[in-house]
Amino acid sequence: MIRDDIHDAMIAAMRARDKESLGAFRLIQSAIKNRDIEARMEPAFRDGPRSDKDDDALVVGVLQGMVKQRRDSITMYRQGGREELAAAEEAEVAIIERFLPVPLSEDETKAAIEAIKVELGASGMKDMGNVMATLKARHGMQLDMSKASRLVKAALS
Template sequence: MIRDDIKAAQIAAMKAGDKESRAAISLIQSAIKNRDIEERVKAQPMEDDAMVVEVLQKMVKQRRESIDMYVKGGRQELADVEAAEVAVIERFLPQQMSEAETSAAIEAIKAELGASGMKDMGRVMAELKARHATTLDMSKASGLVKAALS
């Protein structure tokens, strides 16, 4: 489980005296704990690894947006801190699908559903997320789906 890998990395970072990694991993654990609390009230909680991957992907996205803002604002030292956090977070994410693999998955789903135009984009995206959410960046996949359906 990803959660166990994160806990083991936290212990290793503490033993090694790696303050930056330890701080980033603490942020990860905090975000996962918050999501656990949110999931308690749901009738049908998500599978654990899928939920953890979703939290990690959201954290990476937030930090990439922060990096863009810091660079535009001339605060490179803050952008570097965020980039270091992204590197730590990405260690726990499963290998992402390549663009070619993503396109192949989209074409397979498109053929299965009989999708022909933009009106079917929601159905294709929902099926793509159901099958490949943990190994796919949905924001990039959205553009590929749009291109495939137009």
């Protein structure tokens, strides 16, 4: 599980006395714990324990959100002329991305969309919801869904 990998990496950073990495791992752990607390309020969580796949999906969602926040910060820091802060954010992004699944390339995404389009018999924009739902179910952890949405629109147009 991704959660265990993060915990093991945090322990390794403690032993190596790597303060920068340790700080990033603590931020990750905190964000995951906050998401766990939020999830307790969701009806699906009360129905029973989550599977490892569901847990990994939750953790990946948290990590993707953290990467997006940091990339936005990097842009703002660079516009403000704060290169040292941008570099610190980039270091955190590199640490966080170690735990994310390898994203599909644009060509792989297009191939997956075409396969789903053929499988579902999708022919126009009215089928976009079905294609997006299937794409998310199969490849959700490996895709930026906003970019995928743009590619699905292009494929169905």
